[in-house]
Amino acid sequence: MTDLKKTPLHALHVSLGAKMVPFAGYEMPVQYPPGVMKEHLHTRAKAGLFDVSHMGQVIIKGASYAAVATGLERLIPVDILGLAEGRQRYGFFTNADGGIADDLMLANRGDHVFMVVNAACKAADIAHLKAALEPELTVTEITDRALLALQGPAAESVLATLDPRAAKMRFMDVATLELDGVWAWVSRSGYTGEDGYEISIPAKDAPRIAQVLLDHPAVAPIGLGARDSLRLEAGLCLYGHDIDARTSPVEGALTWAIQKVRRPGGARAGGYPGADRIAAEMANGAARKRVGLMPQGRAPMREGVVLFADAEATDPIGMITSGGFGPTVGKPVAMGYVAAAHATVGTQIFGELRGKRQALTVAPMPFTPANFKR
Amino acid sequence: MKYTEEHEWLRAEGDVYVVGITEHATTQLGDLVFVELPEVGATVSKDDEIVVIESVKAASDIMAPVDGEITEVNTALADDPSLANSDALGAGWFFKIKPSDPSQMDDLMDEAAYTAMIG
Numbered sequence: 001m002t003d004l005k006k007t008p009l010h011a012l013h014v015s016l017g018a019k020m021v022p023f024a025g026y027e028m029p030v031q032y033p034p035g036v037m038k039e040h041l042h043t044r045a046k047a048g049l050f051d052v053s054h055m056g057q058v059i060i061k062g063a064s065y066a067a068v069a070t071g072l073e074r075l076i077p078v079d080i081l082g083l084a085e086g087r088q089r090y091g092f093f094t095n096a097d098g099g100i101a102d103d104l105m106l107a108n109r110g111d112h113v114f115m116v117v118n119a120a121c122k123a124a125d126i127a128h129l130k131a132a133l134e135p136e137l138t139v140t141e142i143t144d145r146a147l148l149a150l151q152g153p154a155a156e157s158v159l160a161t162l163d164p165r166a167a168k169m170r171f172m173d174v175a176t177l178e179l180d181g182v183w184a185w186v187s188r189s190g191y192t193g194e195d196g197y198e199i200s201i202p203a204k205d206a207p208r209i210a211q212v213l214l215d216h217p218a219v220a221p222i223g224l225g226a227r228d229s230l231r232l233e234a235g236l237c238l239y240g241h242d243i244d245a246r247t248s249p250v251e252g253a254l255t256w257a258i259q260k261v262r263r264p265g266g267a268r269a270g271g272y273p274g275a276d277r278i279a280a281e282m283a284n285g286a287a288r289k290r291v292g293l294m295p296q297g298r299a300p301m302r303e304g305v306v307l308f309a310d311a312e313a314t315d316p317i318g319m320i321t322s323g324g325f326g327p328t329v330g331k332p333v334a335m336g337y338v339a340a341a342h343a344t345v346g347t348q349i350f351g352e353l354r355g356k357r358q359a360l361t362v363a364p365m366p367f368t369p370a371n372f373k374r
Numbered sequence: 375m376k377y378t379e380e381h382e383w384l385r386a387e388g389d390v391y392v393v394g395i396t397e398h399a400t401t402q403l404g405d406l407v408f409v410e411l412p413e414v415g416a417t418v419s420k421d422d423e424i425v426v427i428e429s430v431k432a433a434s435d436i437m438a439p440v441d442g443e444i445t446e447v448n449t450a451l452a453d454d455p456s457l458a459n460s461d462a463l464g465a466g467w468f469f470k471i472k473p474s475d476p477s478q479m480d481d482l483m484d485e486a487a488y489t490a491m492i493g
Contacts, residue, residue, distance in 0.1 A: 037405035325407035
């Protein structure tokens, strides 16, 4: 794994006994000695610490926040201009076909936007931003900061021991906190369905701050394996699997992320790549839709399982894009795309698993209740 | 006790062998969440994929270690796959097989050879 990049916490992961695997060009911890199941349950019960330093951290600056927001709204179909200072929002880059080029988080940090993008897409995202926005705006990849996520019901009490202002933040607030003498860019958000924080800190301080957090008895290190099962139970998309360059936000059941002001009839409707297709799908519905799926049996159904309307049908109606066992649900859970006629919650469909048709029920997501501090 | 390169163990019990997977295997696989066992009475051939096991992470197959007939399966394991993690060599057994060609048993590893293989 010599050509893989390492995060600032690499040595810490190894010292904690992590199993390291290649992921998006980085050598990352997939699990620690307790394993995926215990790590998952620990995060839901107490707090988990995740290294997400492989993700892209980007700052976009300009003459004013409004100038930055106006530029970004040409690439991202969400309300960025109306995002209040100190607030974060989910969004995505669309492509000319109305597909999703990447999904992301962006924050109004006063005079600039701070954005976090997926590791596998970050080079393309930054090139896209620079090509579209420079020289009026400046796009800077932040390469000297680590990114940690502290997730779970104990996250607030743990982080508040370092800076009591952590407890005052609401879901999707961003703030600069002082953690053991280090200025951290913190958002109250995450990818687990739990309350928690995402914490950007200087790379040189990251191992020490991570250790300070891990020294708290409620906190355990959590690998990518549990990160995936947690986000699946939370109904959150994994880019490249549940959404990609061919899926539109409407197909992906992400229309909620496109605020009214950016929809047809809104003051700043359209004006982003693929707006025509997305507007048409918002008006008329998409031919297929991402839905939650609960296998009725005990066998997990994973990515790639082909879906059918009934046990005998020969024409597929869709496919599973993420699936596995949900440790908190205690049963298999999945998400995938189905033809619109089969997308209603409660509909029974079938997946072909090892040559046999197995029943699934279209189910609401998240599979576990979200525990955000609104 | 005999072992296969696929990390199965076989323990003689009269003229049948009890088959499970080793602690090394369950540690590598992680927590098991699903086990699909063969039919009792099925005639199987060595290397047939006769058991499906799923951990939180992934699905894998367990192959018949020898030719023979499945005489019993561990329904308790199907109800609680974590038995394979908590008691791999005992309550976590998978199936019992009656070999049709006992000479195939000579191809399996003893404990020393298996221990050497997993290093």
